[in-house]
Amino acid sequence: MDKIKCDCGHLNPYGTIICEACGKPIQEESPEKLLNMRYEGTARRSQTYNTNAVDKIWNFFSSVKVGVWLIVITLIASAIGTIFPQQMYIPPTANPAAYYEEEYGMLGEIYYILGFHNLYSSWWFVLLLGLIGVSITVASIDRGVPLFRSLRNQRVAKHDNFLKKQRMFAVSKRPEDEEQFMEEILFRLKEKRYRIRREGNSILAEKGRFSRWGPYVNHVGLIIFLLGSMLRIVPGLYLDEDMWIREGETKAIKGTDQEYYLKHDKFTFEVYDKKEERFSEALNRVQQPVPKNYQSDVTLYKADEKLPGAKPDLSEVKDYSIQVNKPLEFDGYSLYQVDYRQEMRYMHFELQNAETEEAVGSFSVDLLNPKDDFDLGDGNRVELEGYYPDFYFDKETKKPATKTNIPNNPAFIFKMFTPETPEGEVAFIGIRQNLDPSGDNQYKVAFDGIDTEFTTGLTVKKDYTLPIILIGGIIFMIGVVQGLYWNHRRVWVKVKEEDVWMAAHTNKNWHGIRRELDDITVKLNMKQLVDQQEESKKA
Amino acid sequence: MAQLSSSLLYIAFFIYFTATILFVVSLTVKEKDGTKSNKWGKWGYILSIIGFICQLGYFITRWIAAGHAPVSNLFEFTTFFGMMMVFGFIIIYAIYRLNVLGVFAMPVALLVIAYASMFPREIEPLIPALQSNWLKIHVTTAALGEGILAISFVAGLIYLVATIDQSKGSMKTGWLEFVLYTLLSTLGFILVSIGFGAANYQASFEWVNESGNQAELVYHMPAIASPHDGVKLTEGAFGPLFEAPAWMEGVDAPKKLNTFIWSLFSGLILYLLLRLSLRKRLGAALKPLMKNINTQLVDEISYRSIAIGFPVFTLGALIFAMIWAQAAWTRFWGWDPKEVWALITFLFYAAYLHLRLARDWHGEKSAWLCVLGFVIIMFNLIAVNIVIVGLHSYA
Helix, strand or coil, X not given: CCCEECCCCCEECCCCCECCCCCCECCCCCCCCCCCCHHHHCCCHHXXXXXXXXXXXXXXXXXXXXXXHHHHHHHHHHHHCCCCCCHHHCCCCCCHHHHHHHHHHHXXXXXXXXXXXXXXXXXHHHHHHHHHHHHHHHHHHHHHHXXXXXXXXXXXXXXXXXXXXXXXXXXXXXXXXXXXXXXXXHHHHHHCCCEEEEECCEEEEEECXXXXXXXXXXXXXXXXXXXXXXXXXXXXXXXXXXXXXXXXXXXXXXXXXXXXXXXXXXEEEEECCCCCHHHHHHHHHHCCCCEEEXXXXXXXXXXXXXXXXXXXXXXXXXXXXXXXXXXEEECCEEEEEEEEEEXXXXXXXXXXXXXXXXXXXXXXXXXXXXXXXXXXXXXXXXXXXXXXXXXXXXXXXXXXXXXXXXXXXXXXXXXXXXXXXCCCEEEEEECCEEECXXXXXXXXXXXXEEEEEEEEEEEEEEECCHHHHHHHXXXXXXXXXXXXXXXXXXXXXXXXXXXXXXXXXXXXXXXXXXXXXXXXXXXXXXXXXXXXXXXXXXX | CHHHHHHHHHHHHHHHHHHHHXXXXXXXXXXXXXXXXXXXXXXXHHHHHHHHHHHHHHHHHHHHHHCCCCCCCHHHHHHHHHHHHXXXXXXXXXXXXXXXXXXXXXXXXXXXXXXXXXXXXXXXXXXXXXXXXXXXXHHXXXXXXXXHHHHHHHHHHHHHHHHCCCCCCXXXXXXXXXXXXXXXXXXXXXXXXXXXXXXXXXXXXXXXXXXXXXXXXXXXXXXXXXXXXXXXXXXXXXXXXEECCCCCCCCCHHHHHXXXXXXXXXXXXXXXXXXXXXXXXXXXXXXXXXXXCCHHHHHHHHHHHHHHHHHHHHHHHHHHHHHHHHHHCCCCCCCCHHHHHHHHHHHHHHHHHHHHHHHCCCHHHHHHHHHHHHHHHHHHHCHHHHCCCCCCCCC
C-alpha cells in the first residue's frame, strides 16, 4: 500500500489517522469531534487490514476484548479446579476413578469424567494460557511499534486542527512582549519538570513518556515468565527426584550421574513442648503434638574421577543440616526435607520353653539383611526358614507372601533346635501372631523388643529456568509500576499572529494535568484550559 | 505482654468505632463545602490514625510475645488485613480528604476485625513450613495489597449508592441491597456471637474430625447444622435441623457452617428490621447522605486504589509467595487452592485494568467490578480456608 504524504511533507504509513509529524488529522471523522488520541492515531495493522486469514487472526488476537475474555475464561476455569482437590492432592494410593465418586458423590464423578481432577495440566487449560501469551504478544506489537514510531517522529509545531481538537484547549490574548512571554512560560513548564522543545514560536513540553511503555514492558515480562515456565521440558534444565536415605546410609544423589553422594548421619524430629508457656494454651486446645522440626544431618561427598565399575573415592564437600525451608544447595542442585519414615530395623527375640516361658537364649534379626542362622549357645540354635518383610497371606497359593521389601509388617518362619528337640520345631511369627503349626512344640520364639530407625525423604531439584522466571516477574513488576504510577503529559503552545493557542494531552489522570496547568495559566494571566469533553457532555 | 496486646486491640476497635460515628456525623452536618473535610471529619481522621497506632501496638506486642510475626493463623491474618484496610484508608484520605470514604471504610474494617476475633486467639507455635523470614514478608505484603484493594470496594460502593436510580426497584437496586445485606450479615454474626457468648451457650457433638479422629466439637451457638454423622452430647440442646455435608473438610468446618447460617439469618432479621422502620430500600435511605458527593472523584479513588493495590498485591501474594514456596515446598507453584485464588484475584484486577484503561469502563460498570473484586478477596480469605482443604489451612 502507498504511504500517505501529509501537507507538512512527512510520509506516513498507510492507515495513519493523525500525521505522525505535524498532527494534522488525515482521516477526519467529523470536523466538530475531538481527536481520538489513543495510540496517537497511528496506523495499527489490526485497524488497517482485514482481508485475508492472516489479517483476521492478527486482528482477533490484537483485540483487548478478546484478551479480556481469555483472562475471564482462565479465571473461571481456575476456580473450577478448586472445587474438589486436584489428583495430586488426593491420597497417592487412592484410585481417582473411585475416589471422587466415593468422597463427593455424583458431582465428584462428573468432575472426574470431565477431567477436572487434572484441570491445570489438561490440554485445553494449557492452550488457554498459550492463547493469552499469543494475545499479549500480538496486541503489544500491534500497538507498541506504531506508538513508538509516532512519538519518536512527533514535531514541535503542530497543525492548527490538531491543537483545536485536543481535549484540553484554550486561546489567550497575544502578549505584548512575545520573547518575554516565551521565556516565562518555558520557565513555568520547566518548574513542573517538563522537558521542553522549542521551534520558533511553538513549544512542545513533555514528561513521563516512559510510562507509555509500561504496558509493553509488563507484557514482555509476562511472556518471559510464560516461556520460562515452558522451558522446563528442555532436557537438562529441570530435575525433580525423590530419594530415601536411612540413618547411617550413603547413597549416590539421584540425577547427579554418580557425581555426588550423600551420607545421612542423623535424623531429628521434634514436637513443641506443652510446657512452653507462651504456646501452652494453643497446644492444650489442639490436643495433638505440633511438629517443631524435621531435620536431616547429612554429609555431602563428591566422587573423584574413577574407572567404570570401580568403587568411587569420595571426598567430603560439606556437613549440613537440611530442614524445611533450609534446603542444601550445591552446584545448581537443591536437596529439600520433604518426608520421613520411622522404620523397624532390628527385631529381638527370645527362645523360650513353651510351658515355663523360661528363656534359653536370645537373638536379633536385622530386618534388612537377615541372617539365616542364629547360634544361641549350649546347643540351641534357630534357623530362619522364611522371611516376609511386608507380610500378607496369599489366598490363591495359600502361602505367606510379601508385598514389598520394606519391613512394614515383618513375619518369619523359624526352625528351633535344642538338645531336647534335635529334629527341630517350626514356628510362624508375625506382629501379634505366634503360630505353632504342629500344635505340640516344646519351645517357642517370643518377641522381645524392637529397634527403629529413621529414613529421611529428600527431594532433589535442579531448575535452571528459575532465574528466567524471576527476571520475567521483575520485568513485569517494573512495567506495571511504570505504567500505573506515572502519566505521559504533553503541552503544546503556539504563538499566532493574533493570539496564543495552548493545548494539552495526558494518557490518564486528567485531574492531575488540569491542576498543573491551572497553576501555570493563573501565574501567566492566560485563559484557563477548558476540558472540551466535559463541556460537550454538559451541553 | 500477650495481655497488653489484646487490650490494645480492644482499644483500637473502640477508637475505630468512635471514628466511624464522627464520619457519619460529618456527613449530616451542613456546611457549604459538603464533600471537603469539616471539623467532624477531621477528628474522625485523627481518631482513625490513633486507632491505627493502637492496633500497631497490638501487632508489635503480640510479635514480642509470640516470637514470630503475628500473621500465622486466621485470627492474626484477618486482624492484620483489617489493619491494612485502615492503613489504606489513611493513605487515600490523605490524598482526597473525602469524609464519606470513612463512613464506609471504617465500618468495613471494624467488621473484618470483629470477624477475625471469632477465630481462636491463642498464640500458636509455628510448624516447620512456616518457620521462615518469608512468613512476615509474604503475608504482610499480600495483606497490605488486599487492604488497599478493599478501599476500591468502599469507593465503588459509595459510587453505587450515590448514583443508582432509587425511584423504582430494578436489578441494580436489588444487587445493591444484596451487597448491603451481606455487610449486615457480618454485623449479625458479630452480634449473635457476642449474645450467645454472654449467655455462655454450649452444645457438644461427638464426630470424626478432619484428620479422621474421634473428637468432641463444642458449639457456642445453637446447632442448626450439626457435624456429619455427629452425635449430640448435650441433653436438651436445640437442633440440629440438618447435618453439614461431608465434603466440608476445613478445621471444625461444621461449626463454621453453623455460624455462617446464623450470620445469614441474623443479617436477614437486621435487614428486615431496618427496611420496615425506614419504609424504603436501604440504598434509598443512604442515598440522601451522598447528595453532595463528587461522584467523579469517588470513581477516580476506586481506580486509584486499584492502581496502588494491584502491584502491591502481585508482589506479595504471587511473587514473594512463589519465592517462599520454592524454598518451603520445593516448587514455586503447585495449584494449591489458596495459590489459585490469589491468581484469580490477580486475573480479575488485570481484566479490570484493561477494561478501564483500554475500553473506558468508568463510573458504574467500574464500580460494580470493584465490589466483585472484594467478593473474590473475601472468598479467598474465608471460604478457601473453611471449605477447601489445602496447604494454607492453618487455622
